[in-house]
Amino acid sequence: MPDNYIITNNDGLYRRYPIREEPKYEHFWKLENGRKIPSSAAFKTKHGEDGLSVDIASLTTPAKASGDPLHFGVAEFQASVPLNAGFPCVPDKQPGNDAHALILGDTNPIAKKLSRSIVAIY
Amino acid sequence: MNAKLLAQTYSPNELRIQKLVLAYTFSANRDVLFSHFSYQTSAITSIKFIQAFELKTLIMGFAHLEQNWDGYNAEPISSSSIATALEVLGQLENDRMFSRKISIHVFPMRSGGIQYEFDAENLSAELEIDTNGGMQFIVFDEKGNIIDRAPLFDYELSSLAYSLEDAVTDAR
Numbered sequence: 001m002p003d004n005y006i007i008t009n010n011d012g013l014y015r016r017y018p019i020r021e022e023p024k025y026e027h028f029w030k031l032e033n034g035r036k037i038p039s040s041a042a043f044k045t046k047h048g049e050d051g052l053s054v055d056i057a058s059l060t061t062p063a064k065a066s067g068d069p070l071h072f073g074v075a076e077f078q079a080s081v082p083l084n085a086g087f088p089c090v091p092d093k094q095p096g097n098d099a100h101a102l103i104l105g106d107t108n109p110i111a112k113k114l115s116r117s118i119v120a121i122y
Numbered sequence: 123m124n125a126k127l128l129a130q131t132y133s134p135n136e137l138r139i140q141k142l143v144l145a146y147t148f149s150a151n152r153d154v155l156f157s158h159f160s161y162q163t164s165a166i167t168s169i170k171f172i173q174a175f176e177l178k179t180l181i182m183g184f185a186h187l188e189q190n191w192d193g194y195n196a197e198p199i200s201s202s203s204i205a206t207a208l209e210v211l212g213q214l215e216n217d218r219m220f221s222r223k224i225s226i227h228v229f230p231m232r233s234g235g236i237q238y239e240f241d242a243e244n245l246s247a248e249l250e251i252d253t254n255g256g257m258q259f260i261v262f263d264e265k266g267n268i269i270d271r272a273p274l275f276d277y278e279l280s281s282l283a284y285s286l287e288d289a290v291t292d293a294r
Contacts, residue, residue, distance in 0.1 A: 016193050028192075030227045030239070039229035039239060040248065040266075046197065046233035053194055072193050112246070113266035 005056075007089040007101060009080035012057030012119070014065040014099075017042040019073045029073075037118050038075055043111035051102030056091070060099035062122035076120040085110045170220040174211060177228050181207045184230045197234035197253075206255035207236040210279065217283035224286060240286055247286060249274065259285055 007013075017038040018028045029038050045052050055065040062074045079089050082103045087110060094100040107114070184199040184207075191198075207228065219226065225241040231250070238249040246262040257274040259282075274282070 018192050028229060030225075030241075032241070039227070039237070041229045041231045041237050042192065044232060046231075067193065109268060110266075112248070112262050112268075116266045 005059075005091045007056065007079050007083075007091065009078065009083055011079040011089075012076050013054040013079050013082075013089070013101070013103075014057055014060065014062060014074045014076055014122075015042065015052070015054050015114075016066060016072045016074055018071060035118075036121060037115055038073075040111040040115040042075070043114040044108045045106050051090075051092075051104045052107045053092075054089075054101050054103060055097065055099040056101050057099075060097075064097075065099070066122065074122040075115075075118045076122070077114055077117045078119065081114060081117045082107070082110060085113065170215075170218075173220050173226075174215050177211055177226065178208065180228055181211065181236065184236065187230055191230070192232060194232065196230075196232040199230050199236060200234045200253040200255075202255040203231075203235045203251045203253055206251045206257065206276075207238070209276075210238065210249065210251070210257075210282070213279045213282055217280075219283055219286070245286065249282070 015038075028042065029036050031037075043052060057076060062076070063069065065074045066072045082089055087107065088104045090102055090104060092100050092102045181204055185201070185204060187196075187199050189198055190196060211228075214220065214226065223242055224245060227239045227241075229237050229239065231237050234253040236251045238251075240247040240249070246264070246266070248260045248262075250258045250260065252258075255276075257276075259270075259272055259274045260268060261270045263269050274285070
């Protein structure tokens with residue numbers, strides 16, 4: 001990723017979510033209008049976090065963003081959703097993951113909006 | 123129990139129903155499992171009961187989640203939040219919420235709490251349970267914006283059904 005990369009409304013963002021189900025009956029998604037979408041809980045920062053981790057879609061692949069397709073799915077939404085809600089999205093390279101970025105701030109107030117704006121599930 | 127009949131009536135697939143029935147039939151602890159709801163054995167024939175049983179199984183399963191269960195360093199689910207979530211489930215059952223056209227889901231939270239999600243044609247609401255068992259009731263509009271957010275105390279649990287009905291009205 002270029003050091004001066006700027007996330008715009010046109011960028012897609014990937015957020016990983018757990019897909020373990022049987023045998024423990026743990027699941028983290030629900031069907032809404034026939035679509036399998038993660039709970040808004042997957043988009044809420046926890047206490048002490050300064051932002052929500054995502055990957056920039058144009059700089060990675062869903063498989064890389066998942067890392068472990070047996071245990072994690074990937075949800076894609078447009079960066080315009082947090083940006084238009086006043087939440088800056090900034091690149092945040094991590095070792096081994098140049099596509100990593102942060103939605104800055106406490107995302108609890110927009111978690112529902114993010115889960116509803118999902119455009120693709122991988 | 124007629125699993126086929128249940129599967130035709132209740133939306134999840136037949137395989138899931140059969141697994142639930144088998145889990146119940148062969149569970150050595152079924153009296154303990156079901157004591158929370160004070161049901162007689164014959165109550166397993168109720169579809170609503172199976173729905174509640176499925177949610178209870180989910181909630182109890184959250185106790186097995188370990189640190190980093192979401193790949194983003196999520197916390198294990200606290201025992202207080204599990205206890206409160208089961209208390210809420212009992213109240214929902216008492217208020218016959220499972221017989222209404224409200225879809226009820228329960229999910230672990232990254233902070234170590236648990237959240238209920240309530241969805242209906244004119245309703246989108248969540249009940250967040252924090253790691254200490256404290257509750258917040260949140261109502262959303264159709265775009266996911268928060269309309270209302272308020273604490274819900276233990277002694278107010280009996281008002282949950284009314285809060286949901288109010289939320290349906292407010293969202294219209």
